[in-house]
Amino acid sequence: MNKTIYQSRAIQAVIVIITAILLLSIWPLRIFKETVTTSVGSPAEEMQAYTVNEESMVMQTIAAQYDHMNTLHLYLGADVQGSDFYVRILDKDWQQVCEEKVDIDEAALPGYQEVEIDVDMEVNALYYIIVQGDQSEIQVMSVPAAMTDMPFLGELYYQDASMDGMSLVADYDYGMPLRKMGMLVCGAAIIIVAALLLLLVKVIYRNREDKLITVEKAFKTVMNPLVAAGTLAALIATFRGTFSHYALDNTVFVISILFLSVILFYGINHSREGQNPVITADYLKSRAGDLFQSICIAGALAACCEYMSGLYDIHHAVAERKEMIWFALSVIAMFGLKDIFRVYNLIYLVAAGIAGRSYYQAHLTEDMDDLNRQVLKYTVWIAILLGFIVIRTVIALCQKKLAKPNVWYSALLLVFFALIIIFRNGRWWTVTMAAAFTLLYLNYGMWEHKERFLTNVLRGAVLQFVLATGYCLLHRPYVTFRNARYTHIFHTVTITATYLTMIECVAAVLLLTKLTKTRKLRDIWKELSFFGVVSSYMIFTMARTAYFAVGATVLFALILIAAGKGKARLLNIGKNLGLLVLSVIVLLPVTFTLQRNIPALVSEPYLYEIEYSMYCPEDVMRGRHADSKNFMRVGRFIDVFCEKIFGIPEGTFDIYGEIKEYQRTHQKQVASLNYVPSVDDLYPAKGSELLLASAGELDENGNPVDIPEDNDYTNGRVDIYRSYIEQLNMTGHEEMGAVLEDGEIATHAHDIYLQVAYDHGIPVGIVFALVGAATLVVSLIYYGKQKKTITYAALPAVITVAVAVAGIVEWIYHLSNPCGYLLMLVITPLFFMEKQAAK
Incomplete structure (x- = not known):
């Protein structure tokens, strides 16, 4: 921010940045839309009227031409009684996807009435448009329409009778991202305007003094007016009742806008004296692997969230594989370039690529849907990445690069891993978790930058939350x-x-x-x-x-x-x-x-x-x-x-x-x-x-x-716990749901300790509890030793406590649960407790 540049260069940089943003918004983001209108009939043609009221309705069938319908302009006759009518759209399964109550604009009659649709559609799928009165009577108009000229039109029905060869007089407005020609024209226009502005800046400063300014000053000059304009626009919208007509709502909105503007103005204008820049060219060069690892951790965490939101087993299968791909890449991020660019790695990747493609083609079938194809494709990628990691791990172990481990804690976790594999009772996620995290822990033990790992984990979690929240703010x-x-x-x-x-x-x-x-x-x-x-x-x-x-x-x-x-x-x-x-x-x-x-x-x-x-x-x-x-x-x-x-x-x-x-x-x-x-x-x-x-x-x-009123503050958990405790055994169960008192099957125990004991047996549950207690002790020791040298040395202890407490009332220990995934990540440094050098 303290770097000095010429004023002209600063202006040109702003122009370039704005141009890049606009071009990205056109493609690949495709934010800008265009309207494509299909017109059926016109007032100039001879039309036939159908009277529509609460008992009599008209239904037009159409095939969607594009994937989003914005509006429908329906032509009505002059003879109208009442103030409004209904337009409904049903999909091919007769499920309602749209219902709009339309206020009649009598001044525009006879003429088109706008109906706001705003629904996503499946291209070429069948839809039914129904027009019905609402204590009103209207006249909808139709014209002869040849299917050969307008193949998207289907039958028109009036009072359950087919009106052969007729169709409603209407305009169908579809919204879609700019098409190729539109993108090319807009992109070319933006580039031309930007080039002219850059040239204009160069001409202007040819005959005037080009002062030196700091990047910080240029940043403030651009951002302060933008924040001020945004604040003013938000306040005006609030006072106009754009968001609410309630005084309480608008009062809170105004206070919030002022709070946010103060935060933004402070973030832009606060003194940066004595603060060193965080992101520099040298930093990016030396920490590229760390940034990549943070991105991969964020990707794996996002896949965990996708797993938890999956409604069907196939959704879970896709999400699990996405998680493992990101996880494997996060392990590879710890490899040095000399470990990656080896002849034997190249040979392996060529052979694995050929074998993977053969496997994919051999198991791909014509009737396989997109999700199952993703599962197959991701499985191949996981196998290739796993082999790559295993080769490097074995070679490095043979070269005795592994740091001195914390023997007793490592042995305890290995016992737990072995037990959940032996007593897995048909579960494969336990095998995957044990194998994946064992490879992570070993490669961490051979990594020369161990002090960076917790920072990378924390940044990955922050990045994933920021992106997820940005999505929520939009959708x-x-x-x-x-x-x-x-x-x-x-x-x-x-x-x-x-x-x-x-x-x-x-x-x-x-x-x-x-x-x-x-x-x-x-x-x-x-x-x-x-x-x-x-x-x-x-x-x-x-x-x-x-x-x-x-x-x-x-x-x-x-x-x-x-x-x-x-x-x-x-x-x-x-x-x-x-x-x-x-x-x-x-x-x-x-x-x-x-x-x-x-x-x-x-x-x-x-x-x-x-x-x-x-x-x-x-x-x-x-x-x-x-x-x-x-x-x-x-x-x-x-x-x-x-x-x-x-x-x-x-x-x-x-x-x-x-x-x-x-x-x-x-x-x-x-x-x-x-x-x-x-x-x-x-x-x-x-x-x-x-x-x-x-x-x-x-x-x-x-x-x-x-x-x-249900006064059970535990939401029925006590009864669930009782059922699980009564049904515990020494070897576990295949199903994770216990039989409740009323005969129903519980989804899960709402408790990680009971769930592990129920799934894998009482001895495994005891070992799991011991692992949790040992993890807390070791994480506290780790913090005491490393708090002055490892920036976020408290993270393992804090996450451990959170999982231990939340696990009392919820089932959160699973490879693809964000809680279980983060816990297994942050305990990584606990296996190697040597004093880290301050950096």
């Missing part, structure tokens, strides 16, 4: 009733809460480690912001068990990492706690506002299959209705939070009467407003068939039946 709306407890990138709150528990640990270690060195705001504002954002998403889950796990773990981290001794240490703990709380207070409204409003503006939501089945508010899923009551609101959030966390009856803070109104308008669909599906609701014992939970019971008049 995962925060809706008010059926998803009041926000699920982030997952489909259940339980998975979200356990994932965020791990990220919360990472954020706490990142911040508290920084606080041992400085409390200057300019040095810690990024870490404070990150902790506040992660904590905000954790609060959105309203998961009591997760709050308990996070609270216990953060308290442990506060005590462990605080600097000083005696009273000074206690004072530092208090100050650190105050900063943590302050970061949450500031970032909670900011995060809420961003997550509430940005997906509403983008209007490209992604829902899992389960979520489509559980709720599908039309104005959230289609159209840009940012002020819809179906998006989360402050009053609703407070009401649900107080009910879930403090047990205050729902409706106490329903200041706008939202619950009563929702019950009135949705009484036949919903009885429990806060329902969020859990894993047990969604899966049977084997987890491969999709089940849907009931939305509630209705009385004979169609009104919701009052459900007795």
Whole structure:
């Protein structure tokens, strides 16, 4: 930032950066869209009218021409009674994908009425467009249409009778990314304008003094106006009621916008005197392997998240293989270039490539779908990478490069690995975990940069969370009733809460480690912001068990990492706690506002299959209705939070009467407003068939039946624990679900200790508990020895405590669970306890 450049060069650099961003947005991101319109008929033709009301409807069948329909312009006659009508679209399976209530613009009659569709479609698939009155009567018009001229048109039906050779007079507007010609034209235009601007800058500064300025000044000159303009635009939109018409909502939105602008202005303009640049050419050159390893760790963690969100066994198979590919690459990142570029490696890769291709072709079948092809392809890649790693590992071991291990701890873990393989009871993930992490630990022991590993793990976790949250801000709306407890990138709150528990640990270690060195705001504002954002998403889950796990773990981290001794240490703990709380207070409204409003503006939501089945508010899923009551609101959030966390009856803070109104308008669909599906609701014992939970019971008049309040704070876990304990044995079970008292099969034990003992037998459960206790002890010893030389030496201890506490109430120990994956990663340095040199 302190590097000096000529002013003209700075301006030209900004032009180049903006040009690159615009070109990337055209391709490959393909953000910009174009509208393709297909017109059927016109007012100039002779038309036939059909009267449509509540009893009589018209249905037009079409084949989708593109993958997204924006709008439908339907031509109506002049004879109209009423104020609105309905347009519905059903897919080939007669499932409704769109329902739009259209206000009639009488001034435009006879003429086209715009119907906002905004739904994704399957190209060439059949769809049914139904027009029906709403206590109204309208005239829709049709014209003769030849199928040879418009092959996408199907039959037209009126009152269940086919109108042969006729079709509705309508314009179908499809939205799609710019096509090749559009991309070429726009790209060429952008490049030409950029070239002209670059030339203009050169001409201007040919006849005037070209002053030297710092990169920091150029950065501030560009970013300050952008932030100011963004703040002003957000405030104007809020005051105009773009997002809400409630005073409470808009008050919080305004406060959040001001908080965010202060953070951004501070981040741009704070003094950087004495701060050395982090990213330099020398750093990138010397740490390329570390950055690559962080990216691979992030990729593997993302695959773990994909596994946890998988609805079927095939989804899990794909995600597991993605995880292992990224994991293998993270191990290879520790290899030196001299270990990679060897003749025998080249020979192996050629032979393995030929063998892998032969295997792929031999097992590929014509009826294999995309997911199964991915499984086959990824399996081949894993085998090739595994062989590459094994060759290097064996050779390095023979060369005696392995550092002195922590014998007793290594032996204990090897015993555990052996036991979960011997008593695997049909499970193969235990074999994969033992083999994969044994290779990681061995290669770490032969790595010359061991002190960098925990930093790479932490950066990988941070990177994955940032990317996942960016995706949520674009595609995962925060809706008010059926998803009041926000699920982030997952489909259940339980998975979200356990994932965020791990990220919360990472954020706490990142911040508290920084606080041992400085409390200057300019040095810690990024870490404070990150902790506040992660904590905000954790609060959105309203998961009591997760709050308990996070609270216990953060308290442990506060005590462990605080600097000083005696009273000074206690004072530092208090100050650190105050900063943590302050970061949450500031970032909670900011995060809420961003997550509430940005997906509403983008209007490209992604829902899992389960979520489509559980709720599908039309104005959230289609159209840009940012002020819809179906998006989360402050009053609703407070009401649900107080009910879930403090047990205050729902409706106490329903200041706008939202619950009563929702019950009135949705009484036949919903009885429990806060329902969020859990894993047990969604899966049977084997987890491969999709089940849907009931939305509630209705009385004979169609009104919701009052459900007795469940005061079991453990959500039934005590009964599950009792069943698992009663059914423990010495050798384990093939199925992970125990038989409950009511005869049903539990999905899992909601406890890692019971689950391991149930899956593999009581002796293995005892060894697992011993491994956990030993890991905590060794991680504390490691922190005591390495805290002055290893930046994030506290990470193994903090993650271990988090998994130990969260594992009491949730099943989180699995190769493809983010919690289990991160735990097995961060304990890597514990196997080699030699003192690291300070670097």
